[in-house]
Amino acid sequence: MRVRSALENYAQNCNTITVEKYCDICRQNGFTNRQQMLFLSSYLHDLGVCLHFQDDKLLKNTVILRPDWGTTAVYKVTDSDTVRRNKGRFTDADLAKIWSDSQYADLQDQLLQLMMRFKLAYEIPSAPGSYISPQLLPVSKPHYPWNSADNLILRYRYDFMPKGILSRFIVETHQLIEQQDHVWKNGVVLADKWACAEIIENYPKNQINVRITGSNKKPLLEKVRYELWKIHESYERLEYKELIPCNCARCKDSTEPEAYAYDLLMKYISDRRYDIECRESYAKVDIRRLISDFPDQSTRNDLTHGKVEQDSSDRQSSNYPSYTDNSTHTTYHQYGKDDNVAGNKIEGDSTST
Numbered sequence: 001m002r003v004r005s006a007l008e009n010y011a012q013n014c015n016t017i018t019v020e021k022y023c024d025i026c027r028q029n030g031f032t033n034r035q036q037m038l039f040l041s042s043y044l045h046d047l048g049v050c051l052h053f054q055d056d057k058l059l060k061n062t063v064i065l066r067p068d069w070g071t072t073a074v075y076k077v078t079d080s081d082t083v084r085r086n087k088g089r090f091t092d093a094d095l096a097k098i099w100s101d102s103q104y105a106d107l108q109d110q111l112l113q114l115m116m117r118f119k120l121a122y123e124i125p126s127a128p129g130s131y132i133s134p135q136l137l138p139v140s141k142p143h144y145p146w147n148s149a150d151n152l153i154l155r156y157r158y159d160f161m162p163k164g165i166l167s168r169f170i171v172e173t174h175q176l177i178e179q180q181d182h183v184w185k186n187g188v189v190l191a192d193k194w195a196c197a198e199i200i201e202n203y204p205k206n207q208i209n210v211r212i213t214g215s216n217k218k219p220l221l222e223k224v225r226y227e228l229w230k231i232h233e234s235y236e237r238l239e240y241k242e243l244i245p246c247n248c249a250r251c252k253d254s255t256e257p258e259a260y261a262y263d264l265l266m267k268y269i270s271d272r273r274y275d276i277e278c279r280e281s282y283a284k285v286d287i288r289r290l291i292s293d294f295p296d297q298s299t300r301n302d303l304t305h306g307k308v309e310q311d312s313s314d315r316q317s318s319n320y321p322s323y324t325d326n327s328t329h330t331t332y333h334q335y336g337k338d339d340n341v342a343g344n345k346i347e348g349d350s351t352s353t
Contacts, residue, residue, distance in 0.1 A: 006025050007044070015113060018061060058110060059110055078120060084136060088133040088135070088137045111215060115133075121133045140283065141186075142181065151212060152217045154221070155210070155243045159240070166201040166208065169199065178191040178332065195212055198212075221294065221352060244262055247290060250278070274286060
């Protein structure tokens with residue numbers, strides 16, 4: 001590819017070029033149609049030859065010829081002693097010092113946007129010009145009030161848990177962080193008009209724990225689930241369980257209650273089977289009560305079709321799993337893939353849903 005060779009030659013002397021310069025290079029090598037030029041840049045972006053974020057208002061006018069240069073630039077911020085001393089918080093003034101070198105000085109806005117594209121930082125909504133890098137936040141959990149009565153509980157358990165899931169989640173949901181202060185390295189508290197959600201990562205146990213309190217938990221619950229689903233979908237065949245704890249008399253006050261795979265409960269409902277047996281107490285558990293706070297299909301469709309505000313560049317509405325259709329991730333059901341009750345399948349049996 002002559003255009004690729006030309007860009008690689010340019011990269012010997014410069015780190016970036018404008019999109020117009022890129023188009024000139026394409027014309028010099030036989031291209032006449034601008035759409036074809038942009039299609040090629042998207043292809044080269046996917047190959048890692050260059051970086052060109054065509055859907056970004058700021059970055060679309062710049063082609064980064066050396067992706068390693070861009071990566072080095074953004075990590076200069078997270079490696080900065082100033083940012084580390086401030087527990088991941090930094091300002092525009094800090095960035096001016098960190099990127100004072102001539103190779104960065106004229107591209108500070110683009111580099112900051114690149115950090116945000118990489119989910120390495122976000123701007124604090126109430127403090128323009130101030131930013132947080134979640135992976136550098138304090139480990140200690142801040143103090144905040146919490147009503148433990150009638151909480152909705154959800155747990156994600158991973159066979160192998162990649163690092164960075166929670167930090168990406170924090171960046172994606174930062175507009176909802178309660179008081180913009182209830183956030184730490186391993187957790188965050190989100191809030192809307194009706195509820196609060198606490199999301200805590202337990203990396204040694206390969207799980208993320210979610211609990212929600214409030215008068216109307218459904219909208220915030222579905223926001224949490226949707227953002228985690230988007231992150232899960234970015235990994236190839238990430239294996240995890242979405243578990244709902246049992247609410248029988250024995251499990252209700254237990255620190256280690258029985259838990260049911262959400263997809264399994266949905267299958268029971270679709271098959272008009274409304275009870276499941278707890279393997280701890282052998283009690284019959286009403287599935288409809290277990291999932292009463294989970295959003296119905298219309299709420300989920302609102303999310304996937306944009307009626308609830310989302311980042312359209314990341315939305316993959318056709319793949320977002322519904323209650324009955326097949327999803328693209330591999331889910332390991334607690335009781336296996338058939339509609340059996342309480343253990344006539346070996347725990348850990350799998351099904352692709």
